[in-house]
Amino acid sequence: MSRSRIASHASSAVLAAACTLAGPATAPAAPSTEAMHSEALDYVALGDSYSAGVGAGSYFTSASDCLRSGRAYPVLWAAAHAPASFSFTACNGARTSDVMSSQLGPLSPRTDLVSITVGGSDSGFSSVMATCVLPGTKACFSAVTKARTFMDGTLPGNLDRLYSAIRGKAPAAHVVVLGYPHIYQLHGTCSGGLADTERSALNAAVDQLNRVIAKRAVDHGFTFADPRAAFAGHEICSSTPWLHSVDWLDLTESYHPTAPGQSQGYLPLLTGAA
Numbered sequence: 001m002s003r004s005r006i007a008s009h010a011s012s013a014v015l016a017a018a019c020t021l022a023g024p025a026t027a028p029a030a031p032s033t034e035a036m037h038s039e040a041l042d043y044v045a046l047g048d049s050y051s052a053g054v055g056a057g058s059y060f061t062s063a064s065d066c067l068r069s070g071r072a073y074p075v076l077w078a079a080a081h082a083p084a085s086f087s088f089t090a091c092n093g094a095r096t097s098d099v100m101s102s103q104l105g106p107l108s109p110r111t112d113l114v115s116i117t118v119g120g121s122d123s124g125f126s127s128v129m130a131t132c133v134l135p136g137t138k139a140c141f142s143a144v145t146k147a148r149t150f151m152d153g154t155l156p157g158n159l160d161r162l163y164s165a166i167r168g169k170a171p172a173a174h175v176v177v178l179g180y181p182h183i184y185q186l187h188g189t190c191s192g193g194l195a196d197t198e199r200s201a202l203n204a205a206v207d208q209l210n211r212v213i214a215k216r217a218v219d220h221g222f223t224f225a226d227p228r229a230a231f232a233g234h235e236i237c238s239s240t241p242w243l244h245s246v247d248w249l250d251l252t253e254s255y256h257p258t259a260p261g262q263s264q265g266y267l268p269l270l271t272g273a274a
Contacts (some may be wrong), residue, residue, distance in 0.1 A: 188237025
């Protein structure tokens with residue numbers, strides 16, 4: 001369901017600055033330890049649509065099918081911390097195999113920081129949601145069960161191969177693996193749509209997905225950052241959601257974080273974990 005979007009001139013400028021900034025033109029007389037660390041830091045942002053910023057708008061025209069946003073948390077982090085280099089290869093719909101085949105090029109022994117969200121596309125997130133928004137609960141529960149079986153059986157090996165490849169290419173990097181938020185607030189403000197039993201089943205699947213990702217991340221020596229608490233009270237059906245509900249005119253952005261979800265949900269997680 002990928003499609004081209006035209007980014008604003010301002011967003012393109014943000015990315016260009018984030019990718020090339022190497023510190024202030026005139027160095028301060030006594031730079032802080034944090035400033036010196038930022039100047040020396042090489043940052044690579046990998047992953048799927050949640051890292052690319054699908055749903056946040058302001059998409060870059062380069063690699064438009066990936067829907068990389070100037071409001072995505074990796075771009076916001078880079079703009080705030082001015083790393084020596086910033087490579088943003090996250091892409092809409094990316095699975096672990098896609099990350100391995102097309103996103104790891106910028107990694108090197110010089111890489112200091114890597115961030116990534118991945119695993120949702122492997123588990124069929126889009127197809128599960130497409131099934132569950134249709135009338136009837138049986139097909140939804142069946143799709144969720146199939147996804148959870150995949151999470152337990154196949155996903156751990158997929159993650160192991162990817163995490164090993166990241167470590168092999170960037171042996172000194174601090175790797176932050178970010179998870180996924182709950183999709184729905186139960187007993188919330190939604191007047192229609194899915195029944196709470198379906199919403200609960202989807203949230204439980206997210207819990208399982210995060211458990212699998214966290215276990216593999218920790219076993220590889222990576223840091224896992226859990227967004228469920230950060231998004232609590234901001235799920236779909238809350239009064240101030242940070243996730244898009246289904247939009248039949250814009251299915252690609254459905255069930256993805258809004259710009260506030262990126263800046264207030266994911267960005268503080270990466271900042272705290274980095």
